[in-house]
Amino acid sequence: MTKKIAEAWPPRAYKNVDFLNSPEARQIRILCELEETERRFKEENIEDTIVMFGSARTMPLKEAKSRLAGLEKRFAGKKRLSQKDKEELRLAKANLRNAPYYNYAMDLSHKLTKWSMSLTSKQRRFLICSGGGPGIMEAANRGARKAGGASIGLGISLPFEQGLNPYVTRDLQFEFHYFFVRKWWFIYLAKALVVFPGGFGTMDELFETLTLIQTRKVEKKVPIVLFGSEFWNGILSFDTFVEWGVISPKDLNLFKIVDTTEEAFDYIVKFLTKEHLLK
Incomplete structure (x- = not known):
């Protein structure tokens, strides 16, 4: 064991990344998301x-209008639309509505x-x-x-x-x-x-x-x-x-x-x- 490894061993539990990402440390990770967030809100x-x-x-709205106009222009010369084209057009119209x-x-x-x-x-x-x-x-x-x-x-x-x-x-x-x-x-x-x-x-x-x-x-x-x-x-x-x-x-x-x-x-x-x- 090298000197560098010997000095770092054993690792403190709160600095052990493998442990903190393990199933056993799930409660700790949950607490972190509660406590760290609260601290920042208080600050x-x-x-x-x-x-x-x-x-x-x-x-x-401007983007939705532009997308639909682009599709209608692209499909204008087609005599028959594929199922994929129809779905793309339907979605563009739905996006404009929303x-x-x-x-x-x-x-x-x-x-x-x-x-x-x-x-x-x-x-x-x-x-x-x-x-x-x-x-x-x-x-x-x-x-x-x-x-x-x-x-x-x-x-x-x-x-x-x-x-x-x-x-x-x-x-x-x-x-x-x-x-x-x-x-x-x-x-x-x-x-x-x-x-x-x-x-x-x-x-x-x-x-x-x-x-x-x-x-x-x-x-x-x-x-x-x-x-x-x-x-x-x-x-x-x-x-x-x-x-x-x-x-x-x-x-x-x-x-x-x-x-x-x-x-x-x-x-x-x-x-x-x-x-x-x-x-």
Whole structure:
């Protein structure tokens, strides 16, 4: 055994990388994602967030229009489209239909950030928080950046989604391995939630939050805004939940469906002012 190896042996457990990455150290890694995140939030004096999320596939309206126009031009000379061409065209049209929500999210984030920055509190209150990825998450962080404010990105390590969007404030960039720890930080500091059209991940976050509030595991009052009545009423019949007796009529008051940034902004600001600022 060389002198260099002898001096380094035995390694301290908290410096043993092989152990820290082992199944036996899973609880330690979970604690790290809880404690390190909390320390950074405390250093930045962050106690309140407005969480915004939706589809990672949503793109800016201008980009969606350009992509569809490019496809239509490419297919214009074809007498018969292949199944692949048809699917590509269908997806481009769907992206264009969904694209306005990117702009809505960016505009709402901009308005809420401007409002937050106007508060006289010494704390950095009601910062925009997203999942840090593309789509609606990017729009949320982008709107805050445009307003000149900070925003949070709670990223998650996924094989098909690498890195955070460029609009997340550098000192507020996070990358989680464990979904449930990331969910904890979404809910723990959230004072409002805005949900835009999205897929399974969006539904997961929405219904988990509704369940926690319904069962009073989250005791604070959190306004939940569902943006886009065409989407929400098209994929979910909330009244049917009541008709089948699986939720109470009063549970429909846990959220509000809106179609404009002005309506969403007024509802959230009025709620937060009453429940947090005036108290």
